[in-house]
Amino acid sequence: MILLDHLCRDYLVGGQTLRALADVSETIEAGEHVAIMGPSGSGKSTLLNLLGCLDRPTNGRYVLDGQEVSGLSTHELSMVRRHKIGFVFQSYHLISRLTATGNVELPMVFAGIPRSERLKRVAETLDWVGLSARAHHRPDQLSGGERQRVAIARSISMKPRLLLADEPTGNLDSAAGAQILEILETMNRDGLTVITVTHDPGVGQRAQRVLVLADGEVVRRVPGREIVEAYADFNREQQASAGSSS
Amino acid sequence: MMILDCLRMAGTALVRQRLRTGLSLLGVAIGVMSVIVLTSLGEGARRYVTGQFASLGTNLLVVIPGKNETTGGLPGMGGAPEDLTLQDAEAIVRRIPGANAVAPMSMATDLVSYGERGRQVPVIGTTSDFMIARHLRMAEGSFLPDVDNDRGAPIAVVGKKLAKELFRGERPVGKVVRVGDWRIRVIGVMDSRGVSVGLDMDDCVLVPVATGMRMFNRSSLFRILVDVKVRADQDETKNQVIRLLADRHQEEDVTVLTQDAVVSSFSSILNVLTMALAGIGGISLAVAGVGIMNVMLVSVSERTFEVGLMKAVGAKEHQILGVFLLEASLLSSLGGGIGLGLGLLSVEILGKVFPKFPAASPLWAIGLSIGVSVTVGVVFGLIPAHRASRLDPVVALARSK
Structure with a gap:
């Protein structure tokens, strides 16, 4: 479903080229649950932005569902995001003046779906994340966990093939976080491809496999169940390397 | 995306920022009101003066000593041979x-x-x-x-x-x-x-x-x-x-004035006066437009993440442009509507206080002020809306973290 072929992303900072992602080649099958881990600045967000078609690679190919998307226009990328990709963000990114219904409805508004159909889908998705009773509440009237569930409902309202979650439990307590992970796993079991960026090995171990990034490269590919130990080793190596270089 | 959805989004955004919205509305309303009231005064003056001449009788010729064709000044003011x-x-x-x-x-x-x-x-x-x-x-x-x-x-x-x-x-x-x-x-x-x-x-x-x-x-x-x-x-x-x-x-060596010529001459002069007054009112409308642009720029800046989110969920650039442009237009149109109401009310009050002065806003001024107020919203909303539509979604989303 996803093919990354020697994907690179450079940024020009202060006249100098900074390589944020270096030669990433990876295949992610449809229906997989993959976690991306790594220290700050390792390129996790850059990779997520490329996967979400929010950004374009400097070099390399990104094929999504058989479509080469790395060379698409801004307009075409919007259409890919609209129909194929759902986003869940760490800080929810709900529009504060809109109710839960209004927020979940948003992608469908831009897709031009008639209001009656939109409201039907909103009711279904909010019901699916257990927030039917909160449909007319604004974000400031919801708990953190509820806000993230609204964000999840929004991300699946257009029935995407790929869900990208950026630290989905980062702002939540453990109970709410567990609930969110449960929802993501359920969606994954139903066939949705889920890619989660996280710092938390506890979240990573719920994925089928984990890609560990360092300095813009995938340095480890680890099955999710082994990530806790593997990530501890990785961190030790990183610290040792940092100690020796200093 | 339908126009009703756009309106709903723009409406909720404006309602959310009541004070800012209120002040912008006030700016446009004052601009439109100025145009309406000032043109009413100009039109009132025109009607009053032409009415005065017309009351003399429309079949009347006035023979005045002296001829002032070459200077174009008022007859009778120069020497009479x-x-x-x-x-x-x-x-x-x-x-x-x-x-x-x-x-x-x-x-x-x-x-x-x-x-x-x-x-x-x-x-x-x-x-x-x-x-x-x-x-x-x-x-x-x-x-x-x-x-x-x-x-x-x-x-x-x-x-x-x-x-x-x-x-x-x-x-x-x-x-x-x-x-x-x-x-x-x-x-x-x-x-x-x-x-x-x-x-x-x-x-x-x-x-x-x-x-x-x-x-x-x-x-x-x-x-x-x-x-x-x-x-x-x-x-x-x-x-x-x-x-x-x-x-x-x-x-x-005489000048003969017909009523039509006098009325037409005064009417022309006072029409120019009315337009000049409309221009003065228009300046305040332009100032209000700058206010709208300022408000919209602040709004875009504050809602950067919202734009990033819209892009993330698949909004196209022209849709985002439309949302912000409609918001600016809504602001100016509502302000224009309020200004029109207040302007007409002021003219009504003026008519009651000075019953002999036939103040009345000409239709062209009403149409023009409404048209200009809507245009002001579109024109001055264009830069902020364009800026919003061109935001890089990655930058926009990152800024809200």
């Missing part, structure tokens, strides 16, 4: 068949008194034809008799207001008043006519033209009024009068 005389007026009566009534006028201001009461009022020496030319009616008594112009009887017709003030309940007809050193018998009181081209017919005295000329020690006339029988013949009659007087004076 040859005076207008009673003989000129009589020649018009005899030789111009299209003239229905010919009223020579001499005029001065003098003290008019009855007993201990008196004051300075305009005194006009004229003939019985003045009644026809100025569309006058009598309240009581009779108007100046139809006699030879050189017969200067010591008689007078007074305006209604003057009669009321001088005689305080006594019947004026038959009473003798003093006009300067003259003792004059009142033979009639004119019905109320009001102010017309600066002359209050309710507050003046009419005497036979010969009496007036002797009273003011003048041998020439102030002007001659000619009432034309058929309106369609007005221009022809005007030319005949000019030719006749040119023959008599050996040169073309």
Whole structure:
């Protein structure tokens, strides 16, 4: 479903080229649950932005569902995001003046779906994340966990093939976080491809496999169940390397 | 994305920022109100002045000594090579068949008194034809008799207001008043006519033209009024009068004004004034537009993450442009609507306070102010909306972290 072929992303900072992602080649099958881990600045967000078609690679190919998307226009990328990709963000990114219904409805508004159909889908998705009773509440009237569930409902309202979650439990307590992970796993079991960026090995171990990034490269590919130990080793190596270089 | 959805999004965004929205609305409303009120004043002035001239009668020719065609200044203000005389007026009566009534006028201001009461009022020496030319009616008594112009009887017709003030309940007809050193018998009181081209017919005295000329020690006339029988013949009659007087004076040295020309001339001048006033109002509308742009720029800046989110969920650039543009347009249109309401209300109040002043906003000003206010929203909303639509989604989303 996803093919990354020697994907690179450079940024020009202060006249100098900074390589944020270096030669990433990876295949992610449809229906997989993959976690991306790594220290700050390792390129996790850059990779997520490329996967979400929010950004374009400097070099390399990104094929999504058989479509080469790395060379698409801004307009075409919007259409890919609209129909194929759902986003869940760490800080929810709900529009504060809109109710839960209004927020979940948003992608469908831009897709031009008639209001009656939109409201039907909103009711279904909010019901699916257990927030039917909160449909007319604004974000400031919801708990953190509820806000993230609204964000999840929004991300699946257009029935995407790929869900990208950026630290989905980062702002939540453990109970709410567990609930969110449960929802993501359920969606994954139903066939949705889920890619989660996280710092938390506890979240990573719920994925089928984990890609560990360092300095813009995938340095480890680890099955999710082994990530806790593997990530501890990785961190030790990183610290040792940092100690020796200093 | 449907227009209703756009409106809903724009509406909720505006409602969310009540103070900012309110101030922007106020700015546009004041701009539109200024245009409406100022153009109403201009239009009121135009209507008032043209109304004043029209009240003289639309078939009227006014013969004024002096010719000012080359300078374009107001006739009668420059020097007069040859005076207008009673003989000129009589020649018009005899030789111009299209003239229905010919009223020579001499005029001065003098003290008019009855007993201990008196004051300075305009005194006009004229003939019985003045009644026809100025569309006058009598309240009581009779108007100046139809006699030879050189017969200067010591008689007078007074305006209604003057009669009321001088005689305080006594019947004026038959009473003798003093006009300067003259003792004059009142033979009639004119019905109320009001102010017309600066002359209050309710507050003046009419005497036979010969009496007036002797009273003011003048041998020439102030002007001659000619009432034309058929309106369609007005221009022809005007030319005949000019030719006749040119023959008599050996040169073309009079100006003959038609009511249409005067009304049209004043109307044009006052139309320009109205447009100038609309321009002044328009400036405040432009200032309001800058205010909207400022508000929208702040709004875009504050809602950067929202734009990033819209892009993340698949909004296209033109859709985001549309959302912000509609928001700006909504702001300016609502402000325009409020301004229009307040403007029309102000004009209504103005009409009640000054009933004689026919203030009324011209339709073009209403249409223009609404059109401009909406355009202001679109034009000044364009830069912020464009900026929003071109935001990089990665940068926009990162800024909100």
